[in-house]
Amino acid sequence: MKNTDDKKRLYTLLSLFFSLLIYVGAVALYFYAHGWRIDPIDQMIVKTGVLTVDSDPFLANLYIEGEDEGRTPKSISLPVGKYDISVYRSGYREWKKNIEIKEEKSTPVRAWLIKEDITKTNNYLLQDKEYLNSWIDENKNHLYFLTRYQLSTSEFYRYELYRFDINTAFWDLSSNPKIVLTFDSTTDANISLTLAPNGLLSLLRISNGNITTNYLLDSTQSTNLNSLEELDIRTLANYTMTWSRDSRYLMFESKNDLLSYDVERKTRYLLIKKDENKEYIWSTDEQGFFYEIQEGTENLNTDVYSYLLIQHQMDGSNTKVLVDNLYFQKDGSYLNQYKDDTTLLKYAPFTNSPQSTKSVGKLLSMRINQNAKGIYLQTETSSYWYNIDTKKYHLISAYSSELIKFAPDNYKLIFKDTQGYNVFTFLKEDGDHTVEIGAKVIKGVDTSSTQVNWISDSSYIWYVKDNSMYIADKDGDNTLAILTDIDTLKHFVITISKEKVFTFYTQDTLTGLQNLLIDTYLLK
Incomplete structure (x- = not known):
């Protein structure tokens, strides 16, 4: 029992x-x-987060506060706090960053390693032909160059237009560059190209004496001048001409009107008949819409500018009001409090109204980006972001500023104001603590810098300063000089793969002709 x-x-x-x-x-x-760990050395419980480091190329050594933590890709738990990390691989330049670990959060880091010794090879050499001119599209995907030579059996000159593709597919074995246009002429022809945003279409203008002929050139196929159809736009010679952002229309503007010209149908449309007492602000987008700003009735108020944003099809049809609450104060002193504010609170979203004192200035320009779900608005005194989904506004800069470029991921943009170049982030992934909505100065990229542009992954930029080309993180860290003496170059561009930089330049010869050279700099 x-x-x-x-x-x-x-x-x-x-x-x-x-x-x-x-x-x-x-x-x-x-x-x-939830991130708690026991520290056996200090005999205490600490809060932790996770650092995840990847690198390009991979299998690089990761150092945290100088201690080797293994090779990338690598994930490691760390106590909450700030750390100096570096990524290094033999033959590459060291990449450094100060990062912050937050409790229960993952901190992703991707290091782009560039070779210590960047090798240069000649990719192309044009000889025995006269180099005349060159053009590159706004997205730097295609470069065109024009040459000519005299035919040995006649008085004719043969003109050849080449297209060099910056970013080619691995399986693309076609010639690069390739001839896309050939024609003969007995006179010195004045030839110009106005490239469409897609870089494949262009308006080709050929002038012989007082006669100018316009053609639509599609560079996806090789052709000759006899096969091209002339565009009937001679009556628009005194208009200012640009391409629509969808590359389907030519836009012609004068002091009297604004026209769109469908390059496929060869049809023109009247979009605006102008009043000489009014100012006109308009834009197009990549989806094929036309936008204009019209004055609102509140403009009768002497204290407030009021506007409507109107959307049309590119032929002027299907008109609708897209935004009807564009209000901006005329008193610029309202911005002083935001110029002095160094916190992220000034970038908080707000609802606009005639009483709002955060939106200030006469509207100068706009840029609609449907992929980014927003509208960039630039006034005489400041700039703003309008979120199409939330119908809320964000202050971008309390200073006079201009849009430079949207990032490829359509989450942020580069703008320039009187303080320098900045990155403004308007969208972020939920739970990503490494990104804040708002603007950050790009360190080292001051107002003397030029050609500031995104690199394909939206985490890095390149720019020109002191006659050199630099690559840097989007915040200005890890700045590296890639090219020097760039004033000797016609063009230079980095590929989407981030593997190469192409340079284009000419070289005088004993015959009096200029050779065109295309060199490749291997970054990794």
């Missing part, structure tokens, strides 16, 4: 022990999952 009671007590104690063990384990697992 006694043995039976002892066994019951033992079973009870064991049951309590294992229950307590399970409970303690569950609690420990809960705290572990």
Whole structure:
């Protein structure tokens, strides 16, 4: 009987022990999952987060506060706080960053390693032909150059237009550059190209004496001048001409009107008949819409500018009001509080109204980006972002500023104001603590810098300063000089793969002709 009671007590104690063990384990697992760790050295419990480091190329050494933590890709738990990390691989320049670990958060880092010794090779050499001119599209995907030479059996000159593709597919084995247009002429022809945003279409203008002929050139196929159809736009010679952002229309503007010209249908449309007493602000987008700003009725108020944003099809049809609450104060002193504010609070979204004192200035320009779900608005005094989904506004800069370029990911943009170049982030992934909505100065990229542009992954930029080309993180860290003496170059561009920089330049010869050279600099 006694043995039976002892066994019951033992079973009870064991049951309590294992229950307590399970409970303690569950609690420990809960705290572990929420970032708590035991520091055996300091004998204390600390909050942690996760650092995840990847690199291009991979298998590089990761150092945290100078200690080797293994090779990339690497994930490691760290106590909450700030750390100096570096990524290094033999033959490449060291990449450094100060990062912050937050509790229960993952901090992703991707290091782009560039070769210590950047090698240069000649990719192309044009000889025995006269180099005349060159053009590159706004997205720097295609470069065109024009040459000519005299035919040996006649008085004719043969003109050849080449297209060099900056970013080619691995399986693309076609010639690069390739001739896309050939024609002969007995006179010195004055030839110009106005490239469409897609870089494949262009308006080709050929002038011989007082006669100018316009053609639509599609560079996706090689052709000659006799195969091209002339565009009937001679009556628009005194208009200012640009391409629509969808590359389907030519836009012609004069002091009297604004026209769109469908290059496929060869049809023109009247979009605006101008009043000489009014100013006109308009834009197009990549989806094929036309936008104009019209004055609102509140403009009768002497204290507030009021506008409507109107959307049309490119032929002027299907008109609708897209935004009807564009209000801006005329008193610029309202911006002083935001110029002095160094916190992120000034970038908080706000609803606009005639009483709002955060939106200030006469509207000068706009840029609609449907992929980014927003509108960039530039006034005489400041700039703003309008979120199409939330119908809220964000202050971008309390200073006079201009849009430079949207990032390829359509989450941010580069703008320039009187303080320098900045990155404004208007969208972020949920839970990403490394990104804040608002503007940040790009360190080292001051107002003397030029050609500031995004690199394909939206985490890096390139720019020109002091006659050199630099690459840097989007915040200005890890700045590296890639090219020098760029004033000797016609063009230079980095590929989407980030593997190469192409340079284009000419070289005088003893015959008086200029050779065109295309060199490649391998970055990784």
